[in-house]
Amino acid sequence: MKIKEGYLLRQVAGSNIVVPVGEGSMDFSGVITLNEVGAFIWQILEKGADKQEILDKMLAEYDVSRETAEKDIDEYIEKLRGAELIAD
Amino acid sequence: MIKKLKVADINIDIDLKYDKTIRQSEAYEADFEKCNVSIKIPDDSFEELKAETPYLSAEDVEYIYTGSAFYEALLHFNGFMLHSSGVVVDNYAYLFSADPGTGKSTHTDLWVRFFGSDRAKIINDDKPAIRMLDDKIYVYGTPWSGKTDQNLNMRVPLGAIVFLERSEHNHIERIEPKEAIPLILQQTIRPREQEVMIKLLDMLDKVLSNIKLYRLGCNISEEAVRVSYNGINMEGKTL
Numbered sequence: 001m002k003i004k005e006g007y008l009l010r011q012v013a014g015s016n017i018v019v020p021v022g023e024g025s026m027d028f029s030g031v032i033t034l035n036e037v038g039a040f041i042w043q044i045l046e047k048g049a050d051k052q053e054i055l056d057k058m059l060a061e062y063d064v065s066r067e068t069a070e071k072d073i074d075e076y077i078e079k080l081r082g083a084e085l086i087a088d
Numbered sequence: 089m090i091k092k093l094k095v096a097d098i099n100i101d102i103d104l105k106y107d108k109t110i111r112q113s114e115a116y117e118a119d120f121e122k123c124n125v126s127i128k129i130p131d132d133s134f135e136e137l138k139a140e141t142p143y144l145s146a147e148d149v150e151y152i153y154t155g156s157a158f159y160e161a162l163l164h165f166n167g168f169m170l171h172s173s174g175v176v177v178d179n180y181a182y183l184f185s186a187d188p189g190t191g192k193s194t195h196t197d198l199w200v201r202f203f204g205s206d207r208a209k210i211i212n213d214d215k216p217a218i219r220m221l222d223d224k225i226y227v228y229g230t231p232w233s234g235k236t237d238q239n240l241n242m243r244v245p246l247g248a249i250v251f252l253e254r255s256e257h258n259h260i261e262r263i264e265p266k267e268a269i270p271l272i273l274q275q276t277i278r279p280r281e282q283e284v285m286i287k288l289l290d291m292l293d294k295v296l297s298n299i300k301l302y303r304l305g306c307n308i309s310e311e312a313v314r315v316s317y318n319g320i321n322m323e324g325k326t327l
Contacts, residue, residue: 008282010289013265013296019273019289021282029278031270 001077002048004087009034009042018042032083037062041076045086051077094118095158096217096228097243098165102154103128106147109154112231115241125161129153155215155232159277163284167219167228168291170249171275174216174227175199176209176240180247181227182320183216184304185275192252193236194308195316202313213238218246218295225295248300248320255305258312260319263303265296272296 006022016039018032034042040061044054051073058069080086093100093116101123104110129137129150137149144152159169172185173192177199184192193213200208214234216227225246233239251263251271272292279285302319306312 008285008289010286012269012289012293015266015269017269017289019278019285021285022280029274031273033266033269 001045001050002087003042003045003080004085007085009039009046011039016042037072038076041073045080092118092120092123093231094120095230095241096162096165096167096219097221098125098162099123100158100161101126104150104154106150108147109151109231112151112233112237112239115239116231124165125158127154127157127161129157151232155230156277158230158232159215159217160279162217162219163277163279163287165219166221166287166291167217168276168288169215170218170272171215172249173213174211174229176211176227176242176244177203177207177247177317179244181211181216181244182247182250183218183227184250184252185271186252187274190252191254191306191308193238195252195304195306195312198308198310198313199317202310209240210238211240211242211244218291220291220294225299246295246299248302249295250302250304250316250320253303253305254307256307258304258306258309258315260302260304260316263301265301267303268296268301 006020007018008021009016009018016034018034020028041054044057054073055069058073059066089104091102091104091113093102093113095116099120099122137153138146141149162168170183170185172183173196174181174183175196184195186192196210200210211227211229212233213236215230215232217230219226219228226243227246228243229240231239279288300320304316306316
């Protein structure tokens with residue numbers, strides 16, 4: 001899985017925001033705000049990763065149970081897919 | 089003809105043909121050896137733009153597109169445009185930002201009436217330039233001020249950014265930077281190129297972290313001015 005081309009994640013005044021750049025900015029002019037974990041996973045997905053890789057990194061970074069982490073990742077990926085932000 | 093302008097402390101060579109932009113630029117004419125930016129709409133692009141916007145006169149096409157060219161260039165000089173009406177009182181600029189037709193000019197006009205034109209001045213009625221220099225955040229007037237000719241060739245520190253909405257009752261609240269991010273991105277030129285977008289977002293990081301931000305609901309009255317002025321300057325002065 002990988003975040004589609006044409007999105008930029010940046011921290012602005014303490015918020016993690018994603019804005020479209022390049023071709024994508026023609027169709028979508030909104031702003032997406034991510035929480036800390038959302039931004040962490042986004043950065044992993046920018047480079048491309050499978051679910052196992054995200055899970056390993058998340059367990060290494062955050063004090064969270066495997067079960068909770070897995071559920072959070074599933075929900076998050078579902079949302080990203082729903083918003084058509086992921087290319088397989 | 090080529091005019092030399094100094095706008096927001098940027099030296100510009102600009103090729104102008106029509107009265108409107110020439111007239112609006114008069115107060116910005118300057119002398120310099122080396123220009124930082126050169127603005128010229130090539131003849132063939134001009135014809136294309138005119139064809140795309142048949143409802144605009146040629147002089148409006150020139151006015152709008154030379155303005156866009158300037159504000160795009162501004163992003164490379166640590167500055168950006170905020171679609172807003174800017175009023176200067178006691179040497180601070182207060183920018184009232186909203187979609188067209190909401191009443192931002194009406195509100196700043198009320199400020200000028202209330203404080204008098206000696207104390208309150210419109211620095212730019214539609215598209216002031218914000219620029220960061222030596223860790224300070226300034227507002228500049230520019231020749232491009234929307235439908236009105238209200239703009240002044242001056243620079244003052246930015247006092248506050250206020251997002252204005254219409255409301256029956258007047259009220260003002262401080263808002264957090266995270267609320268202001270989408271509002272500000274709706275009211276500026278969003279660059280498509282990634283490197284320029286990074287510049288813009290890094291400027292917004294500075295502005296939103298250092299400048300007081302408000303949401304104002306207002307009607308058209310003297311009370312609206314009192315509520316917004318007192319809300320912004322709560323520590324100290326009251327009217």
